[in-house]
Structures are given as C-alpha cells and as structure tokens.
Amino acid sequence: MSARLRWLVRQPWSWSFAAAIVVWLVAAVAAGQGAGGALTAALAFGTFYVIVGLGQMVVVTLGPGNVDLSIPSTIALAGVIGMKVMDGSNGGIVPGILAALAAGAAVGLANAGLVFLLRIPPIVATLSASFIVQSIAIEIGGGLLVKPPPALAWFATAAPLGLPLAALVALALSLLVSLVLARTIFGRTVSAIGQNRRAARLAGLQVNLVAVATYALSGVLSAVCGVLLASFSGGASLDMGVEYLLSSIAVVVIGGTSVNGGRASPAGVWGAALFLFLLVSMLNTLGFGAGTRMVLTGLVIIGVITAAGGERAA
Amino acid sequence: MTSRIAGLGFAAMLLLSAAHADAATAGKRIALSNNYAGNSWRQTMLTSWTDATGQAVKMGIVKEAPAFTTAENQVTEQAAQIQNMILQGYDAIVIDAASPNALNGAIKSACDAGITVISFDGVVTAPCAWRLTVDFKGMGAEQVEYLAQRLPQGGNLIQIRGLAGTSIDDAFNQGMLDELKRHPNFHLVSTVYGNWTQTVAQKAVAGVLPGLPDIAGVLTEGGDGYGAAQAFSSAGRKEPIIIMGNRQDELAWWKQQHDKDGYTTMSSSIAPGVVTLAFWVAQQVLDGHPPPKDLQVPYLKISQDTLADTLAKTPSGGLANKLYTQQDAEQLRAVGH
Numbered sequence: 001m002s003a004r005l006r007w008l009v010r011q012p013w014s015w016s017f018a019a020a021i022v023v024w025l026v027a028a029v030a031a032g033q034g035a036g037g038a039l040t041a042a043l044a045f046g047t048f049y050v051i052v053g054l055g056q057m058v059v060v061t062l063g064p065g066n067v068d069l070s071i072p073s074t075i076a077l078a079g080v081i082g083m084k085v086m087d088g089s090n091g092g093i094v095p096g097i098l099a100a101l102a103a104g105a106a107v108g109l110a111n112a113g114l115v116f117l118l119r120i121p122p123i124v125a126t127l128s129a130s131f132i133v134q135s136i137a138i139e140i141g142g143g144l145l146v147k148p149p150p151a152l153a154w155f156a157t158a159a160p161l162g163l164p165l166a167a168l169v170a171l172a173l174s175l176l177v178s179l180v181l182a183r184t185i186f187g188r189t190v191s192a193i194g195q196n197r198r199a200a201r202l203a204g205l206q207v208n209l210v211a212v213a214t215y216a217l218s219g220v221l222s223a224v225c226g227v228l229l230a231s232f233s234g235g236a237s238l239d240m241g242v243e244y245l246l247s248s249i250a251v252v253v254i255g256g257t258s259v260n261g262g263r264a265s266p267a268g269v270w271g272a273a274l275f276l277f278l279l280v281s282m283l284n285t286l287g288f289g290a291g292t293r294m295v296l297t298g299l300v301i302i303g304v305i306t307a308a309g310g311e312r313a314a
Numbered sequence: 315m316t317s318r319i320a321g322l323g324f325a326a327m328l329l330l331s332a333a334h335a336d337a338a339t340a341g342k343r344i345a346l347s348n349n350y351a352g353n354s355w356r357q358t359m360l361t362s363w364t365d366a367t368g369q370a371v372k373m374g375i376v377k378e379a380p381a382f383t384t385a386e387n388q389v390t391e392q393a394a395q396i397q398n399m400i401l402q403g404y405d406a407i408v409i410d411a412a413s414p415n416a417l418n419g420a421i422k423s424a425c426d427a428g429i430t431v432i433s434f435d436g437v438v439t440a441p442c443a444w445r446l447t448v449d450f451k452g453m454g455a456e457q458v459e460y461l462a463q464r465l466p467q468g469g470n471l472i473q474i475r476g477l478a479g480t481s482i483d484d485a486f487n488q489g490m491l492d493e494l495k496r497h498p499n500f501h502l503v504s505t506v507y508g509n510w511t512q513t514v515a516q517k518a519v520a521g522v523l524p525g526l527p528d529i530a531g532v533l534t535e536g537g538d539g540y541g542a543a544q545a546f547s548s549a550g551r552k553e554p555i556i557i558m559g560n561r562q563d564e565l566a567w568w569k570q571q572h573d574k575d576g577y578t579t580m581s582s583s584i585a586p587g588v589v590t591l592a593f594w595v596a597q598q599v600l601d602g603h604p605p606p607k608d609l610q611v612p613y614l615k616i617s618q619d620t621l622a623d624t625l626a627k628t629p630s631g632g633l634a635n636k637l638y639t640q641q642d643a644e645q646l647r648a649v650g651h
Contacts, residue, residue: 031525037549041520044548131385134352143357144631145563157548233513234544234563235631239353240513281521284506290478293507 012256012263015308016271019254019300020278027282036162042277044157044164044232049273051170051225052244053251054177055218057269059122060252061181062211063194063261066115068218069126071248073133074107075241078226080137083146083236090151100223107133108219112212137238145235156231166228173221178266186210194261247276254301256308275304339600340374342405344593346381349392349412349436353511354561355537358633359410359435359586366590366637375640376597389416396420399429406430406596408589411438414481430599434592434611435584444599446592446611448584450482453613454489454533457557458497460580461531464555468499469530472522474508474515474542476535486535503527508538512561516541523549532556536583539564559583560614560634565625572618581616585636594643605647 008014024042028035052071059068082100086092107129114125148156158165181187189210192200201207225244230236253259254275255268279300283293346363350356360381367379382399384391389412399407400423407424411417411433418440424431425442434446461471473490476483494500504522508515515538523529523545532542536559543564546553553571558564558581571577588611595605614636616624628634 027525031522034524034526037524038521041524041549045517045520138351138357143354143361144629145354145561146631147563157544159548229513233516234540237354237512238357239511242352242511243509243514277517277521280518284504284518284522285525287505290475290507294478 011267012258012265012308013268013271014256015304016255016268016275018271019304020271020275023275023278023282023300027278027285030282030285038278038281040159040162040164041281042274043167044159045277046270046273047164047166047170048225048229048232048244049247049251049276050269051173051221051228052248053255053269053273054173054266055221056248057252057255057257057264057266058177058181058190058214059218060249060257060259061190061194061261061264062214063197064259066122066261067126067249068108068111068215068222069123069245070107070111070130070133071218071222072241072243072245073130073137074104074219074222075226075229075244076236076238077107077133077137077140078104078223079230079236079240080141080146080238082223082227083148083230084140086149086152088147088149090149093149093152096149097227100227101220104219104221104223104226105216106219107222108216109212111219112215115215116208116212134238141236141238143238145237146230147235148231152227152231153234156228166232169224169228173224174266174270181264181266186213190214191262191264194258194263196262250276250301254304254308338602339376339597342376342597342600343403344376344379344406344408344596344600345399345402345404346379346589346593347392347395347399347407347409347411348381348383349410350387351383352387353537354631354633355586356410358635359589362587362635362637363589363593366587367593370593370597379593384412387412389413393417393420396424400424400427404429405600406432408432408434408592408596409436409438409443410434410589411436413438415439430596432592432596432599434588441607443607444595444605445608446588446595447608448588448611448613450485451489451492453582454486454535455493456489456582457533457580458490458493458500460557461500461533461555462497464578465500465530468497468501469554470501470503470527471531471533472519472526472529472542473502473505473533474519474535474538475505476508476510478507483535490533500531503529508535508541510535510537512537512541514538514541516545519545520549523551529554534559537561539581540567543567553577555579557581558616560585560616562625562628562630562632562634565616565621565628565634569621569625572621578618580618581621581634582613583634584611585614586633587635587637591638591642591646594638594640595646597640598643598647603644603647605643609646611646 059066078100081103082096085099086096111126114120115122189205251269251272254272256265392412421440431443433443437445506518519542531554534557539556539558540563542556560583624634
C-alpha cells in the first residue's frame with residue numbers, strides 16, 4: 001500500500017489529478033449539489049484543453065525554447081475553413097474536416113520552416129506566423145460566425161449518460177499520442193532531441209525531420225480542436241481560440257511534462273485540463289471578486305507545479 | 315464682357331457647391347486608428363467605416379479616409395501609429411483606443427499639431443479630444459428593469475460580466491447592481507466572467523450551472539447570450555430570460571424559441587456603425603461646427619416587435635448594425651447644445 005502510494009506520488013501526472021479532485025470536491029460542497037453535472041461539464045470543456053495540450057506537449061518535449069504560440073489563430077483558421085467547406089450540410093463534414101486538418105498541417109509546416117530553415121526562435125516564429133494565420137482567417141470568414149452542420153453540432157455536444165462524445169475523441173487522441181511517444185522511433189526521437197539534441201543527431205536519428213513533423217502534429221491537433229470547438233459552440237468565430245494561448249502551455253506544465261524537454265506526460269494533460277476548468281468553476285461558485293480569482297488562480301497553479309516538481313527532485 | 319465672365323464664374327461656383335455640398339472639407343483627410351480587429355464587432359465596424367467613408371469620398375465631402383489597425387491591441391503600438399498619422403499630416407483622427415488614458419500623450423501631440431481627435435467605443439480622457447460615449451450604466455440598469463417588469467415575483471439571476479478591469483465592464487456592473495438594490499426579490503446567485511466572448515461565456519456558465527438552483531434570468535454585457543443559452547440546453551435545463559446582445563445567432567435563436575413556445579426577451583448593444591457617427595462628427599468639426607466634447611451615443615435596442623425585421627436585415631453570423639448619416643451628427647450637435 002505504502003509502496004503503491006509512493007509510486008503514485010512519483011508519477012508526474014498524479015499531482016494534476018489530485019488538484020482536480022480537490023477543487024471539484026470544494027466546488028461541489030460549496031454549491032451543495034451538482035457534482036455529477038460539474039464533472040460532465042469539465043469533461044466537455046476539458047476536451048479542448050486536452051487536444052491542444054497534447055500538441056503543445058510534444059512541441060515542448062523537443063527541448064528548451066520550443067513552443068507553439070500559433071495555436072489560437074490555427075484554431076480560428078481551421079474552424080473557419082472547416083465550417084465554410086461544410087457549409088452547414090452533413091454531406092460536407094468529411095471534406096470539411098480534411099480541409100481543416102490540411103490547413104492545420106500547413107500552419108505547422110510553415111512554423112517548422114521558420115524555426116528550422118530560417119533559424120528564427122520558436123517563440124518569435126510561431127507568434128509572427130499567428131498574425132498571418134489570423135489575417136487569413138479574417139479574410140476567409142469575413143468576421144462572420146459560420147454555423148456547423150447539424151450532425152456535427154449534435155456529435156460535439158452530445159453527452160449520453162454524462163459522458164461527452166467529444167471527450168472520447170480526446171481520449172483516443174491521447175492514447176494514440178502516448179503510444180507514439182512511448183513505442184515508436186518517432187516518439188523516442190522526440191524525447192531524445194529534448195534530452196540532448198546533439199547526442200540525438202550523433203546517434204544517427206532523423207532529428208530535423210522529426211522536429212518538423214512535431215510542429216505539424218501540433219498544427220493538426222489545433223485544427224481538430226478548431227473544428228470540434230466551432231461545432232460545440234454553434235459556429236466558428238475569430239476569437240474562439242484566444243484563451244488557448246496560455247492554457248495550452250499551462251496544461252502541459254501542470255500535467256508534469258518537463259519544460260526543459262525530453263519527458264512528456266500525456267496523462268497529466270488530462271488531470272491539468274480538468275483541474276483548470278474546475279478551478280474556474282470553484283472560484284465562480286465561491287463568488288470571489290475578479291482580483292481575488294486571478295490571484296488565487298496564479299497561487300494554486302504555482303502550488304501544483306511546485307508540489308509536482310519538488311517531489312521529483314527529492 | 316467682364317460681367318458675363320463673372321456671371322459664368324458665379325454659375326460655375328453654384329454648380330460646384332451643389333455637387334460638393336461640403337467644399338470646406340473636400341480637401342480634408344481623416345484617418346481611423348483602430349486597436350483590434352479580432353472579433354465580429356470590430357470586423358463589422360471596419361466594414362461600416364469603409365462603406366460610409368467610401369461614399370463620402372466619392373461625393374467629394376472628404377479627400378480620403380483610410381483605416382489603420384494595430385496587430386496586437388497594445389498601447390505602445392497604437393501610440394506609435396498615432397505619431398505616424400501626425401507625421402503624415404492627417405486633418406482628423408477617429409480613434410477606438412486601447413486605453414482610456416495611456417494614449418493621452420500621443421493624443422495631445424496630435425491636438426498640438428492641429429489635428430482633430432474623435433474617440434468612440436474605447437474613448438480617451440485627453441481633454442482636447444471628443445468622446446462619443448455610451449451609457450453602459452444605463453444599459454445595465456435597463457436589463458434589470460426589463461426583468462423586473464417580466465418577472466414581478468422575482469427569482470434567481472446569473473450575471474455574466476465582460477472583461478475584468480475594463481471601464482466598460484465596471485459601468486455595466488454598477489448599473490446592474492444599483493438597479494438590483496431596488497428589486498430585492500431578485501437574487502444574484504452567481505457572477506461569472508465571459509470576456510464578451512461566446513465560447514468563454516458558455517464555459518463559465520456551464521461550470522457553475524450544475525450547482526445552481528432554478529434560474530429566472532441572465533444579465534449579460536453582449537457577445538455572451540448565445541453561449542449562455544447553449545450552456546443551459548446542454549445541461550438539460552430550460553433557458554431562462556437571457557438578455558441578448560444583437561448578434562445574429564442570438565436573434566435567430568430567440569426567434570426560433572419564440573416561434574416554438576412564445577419565448578420573449580430583449581436585446582441591446584452599440585451598433586458597430588457608431589464608427590460612422592464618429593466620422594461625421596469629425597467632418598462637422600473640420601467644417602467649423604464643433605459639437606460639445608462629450609456626446610452621448612444612442613444604442614441599438616431590439617424588442618419582440620422589431621425582432622423579425624432586424625433579423626431579416628442582419629447578415630447570417632454577423633451583428634445588427636446601423637450606419638449613421640451626416641444629419642445624425644448634426645442632430646447630435648443640436649442635442650448637445
């Protein structure tokens with residue numbers, strides 16, 4: 001029992017789940033009802049954090065300085081392109097999804113081009129790319145909300161027995177990413193680059209190719225998020241991705257992925273996503289003023305990261 | 315002979331002045347300084363500017379009226395933009411500002427250079443500038459009054475606030491809270507922040523809804539009504555009276571609900587076309603007819619009676635809008651005096 005507990009404490013993802021459970025219980029006790037409903041809502045909204053968080057996690061795992069700041073604008077662009085191609089008809093769903101994914105991959109490849117061909121630091125490269133991507137989204141969408149087809153809207157919002165279907169998509173993607181990271185040459189190469197890029201290259205690994213593919217993967221996952229989010233919230237709007245800039249990084253760090261690269265924690269992304277949603281719900285339920293909410297959000301996140309990091313150092 | 319030439323000249327002048335009713339501003343250049351373009355309100359605002367000023371340039375009322383938008387919604391960037399406009403010698407700057415006071419230095423240099431500055435939506439406090447302000451406090455109070463009239467027995471309310479720390483959000487909140495004091499049978503059971511963004515509002519409401527009792531009404535600040543409705547329906551709860559903010563998707567949803575079971579609410583917001591009113595005020599100032607510095611702008615209100623008409627005129631996925639005219643600016647000046 002104690003050995004199992006010690007094993008659990010040492011897992012990088014355990015702290016984010018523990019934090020999620022605590023804020024969930026506090027909110028449920030404070031409200032006096034609705035714990036089940038809160039969990040359903042957390043799964044529904046956590047889905048979007050998880051999907052973009054997985055992409056950000058793989059990029060961050062590449063090592064210091066690697067980050068994708070174009071996620072918000074890619075969400076906006078893919079959402080708009082997807083919904084435009086679908087044009088509100090169920091028949092357009094498959095081509096619409098393919099077009100959105102292609103757009104996401106294109107943004108990811110463009111980012112990689114800036115980072116690896118032009119040698120621009122990733123923070124600057126992906127941020128500059130995001131201005132261009134956002135402008136294209138504005139040009140295509142014209143600032144109008146583009147409605148999803150009914151079948152896709154149903155799929156994105158349905159939650160039979162309190163289990164959102166979209167969360168199953170996120171779960172499948174998480175399992176896939178975990179498997180790829182742990183069991184494939186691509187995944188092992190990502191970790192190897194994060195641990196020591198030079199050593200990875202000298203070991204004969206396809207360092208550049210894998211790094212490029214990683215940015216493309218992040219773009220594709222942002223596109224999945226964009227299509228799901230547009231379907232979930234009644235249409236693709238320009239500002240729907242804005243909040244995912246910082247939260248995509250937050251779920252990665254809180255989830256126990258090493259910011260220095262080399263070690264990913266896909267399970268932790270789930271704990272962190274549920275935690276972030278439930279934290280806001282808890283603070284809203286407790287009814288603090290805006291200033292107190294922000295201070296508490298900052299303190300709690302610092303606390304969770306310190307707890308997770310501190311245990312590992314010991 | 316000379317009198318004939320003078321007569322011809324006079325006739326030509328008459329003709330010219332008929333064609334160019336505002337010859338005094340025909341050579342003037344007015345620039346729009348805009349701090350953000352990333353949502354549908356701003357996009358509609360920019361289109362309104364292009365439409366109205368394009369027409370004014372064609373009619374020879376002004377020489378040109380280009381729009382400039384900063385990329386990052388940053389004060390420093392907009393200050394630099396204003397400095398550029400001063401160097402380029404514009405006669406007037408119409409501005410939607412990133413901050414009410416942080417741009418005052420740049421605004422003052424513009425005024426000192428003899429440039430007329432008209433602020434709207436995001437207004438500036440610099441004394442030399444004109445302000446087209448909206449009574450957000452009154453808009454907030456009006457929502458509570460409407461709910462009080464619809465629900466005389468009172469009930470539980472949710473308040474969706476906008477972006478924390480902004481003057482607009484503070485004014486809305488003050489208006490709502492003051493009016494709520496006069497209606498003690500309303501209970502504010504939850505306050506969340508929706509950042510004027512549909513997806514954020516939806517998430518915030520969905521997060522608190524499971525723990526809340528029956529809700530009778532939702533107070534909003536615009537951009538959040540449809541998200542709130544989505545949160546209620548996905549939680550399997552009946553939608554209360556949600557105040558809407560003139561978005562087409564909100565109006566379409568409202569009409570659909572009304573046709574189904576007689577659902578009734580109200581909707582209000584500033585029309586993005588308020589930018590055209592700011593343009594005409596600038597033109598009036600350049601024409602030598604300055605209105606008072608502080609002007610109250612009317613907002614666009616939609617009731618059950620005007621819903622169908624307004625919805626028919628609003629583009630799918632856009633916002634209810636109204637373009638203002640030169641006469642509107644003249645009237646504003648008359649009311650101001």
